[in-house]
Amino acid sequence: MEGSSKVIHAIYTDDDVLMAAVKKVRAERYHIEEIYTPFPVHGLDKVMGLAPTRLAITSFLYGLVGLVVSIVMINYMMIEDWPQNIGGKPSFSYLENMPAFVPIMFELTVFFAAHLMVITFYLRSRLWPFKEAENPDIRTTDDHFLIEISAGTNVDEQFDILRNTGAVEVTLIDKAH
Incomplete structure (x- = not known):
C-alpha cells in the first residue's frame, strides 16, 4: 500500500521491563522508530543509542x-x-x-x-500551539510505555521477541506517513 508502512506497537507497564526490552530489541537489530513514555526514563537515550544532545x-x-x-x-x-x-x-x-x-x-x-x-x-521538537498530538496510544500519557518498531519481513518472530521481553500487548499497525 503506497504512502503507508507497517509498525509494531508493544505496550509495557514497567519502566525497568521497558529498558530490558529496548536492550533486547536493539540486540536483535530491529529499528526502534519511537518510544512513548508517561515520564522521562533515566538512561533510555543511552540504551537506544541516541547521540548526546547539543x-x-x-x-x-x-x-x-x-x-x-x-x-x-x-x-x-x-x-x-x-x-x-x-x-x-x-x-x-x-x-x-x-x-x-x-x-x-x-x-x-x-x-x-x-x-x-x-x-x-x-x-x-516541532511543537507549536494547536499542534495535533502524535501519541499513538492514550495510555502512554498515564502509566503505560510503548515501543514502536518497524515491521520486518518476519513479523511473527518480532511478535515473539516482544512478548518474551514482557510486553503486555503487541499489535501490528498500518501507519500512514
Missing part, C-alpha cells in the same frame, strides 16, 4: 548573548544616557561601577538562556 552548547551561547546585551544595556543606560550619583558612587565609567551591575548581568544571562532554550526546544 542543547547545552546552545544554552551557553544564549547565556553569552544575554551577558553581552546586559553589558551594552547597562553601559548605555547608566553611564552614557543618564548617569546618576546613586549612593555616592561616581558614574564616570562602566568599569568603576561594574561590581554594582553584576546582579543585573547575572539575571539577564539566565533570562536569555532560559527563554531562548524553551523556544529552541519547541522548534527542535
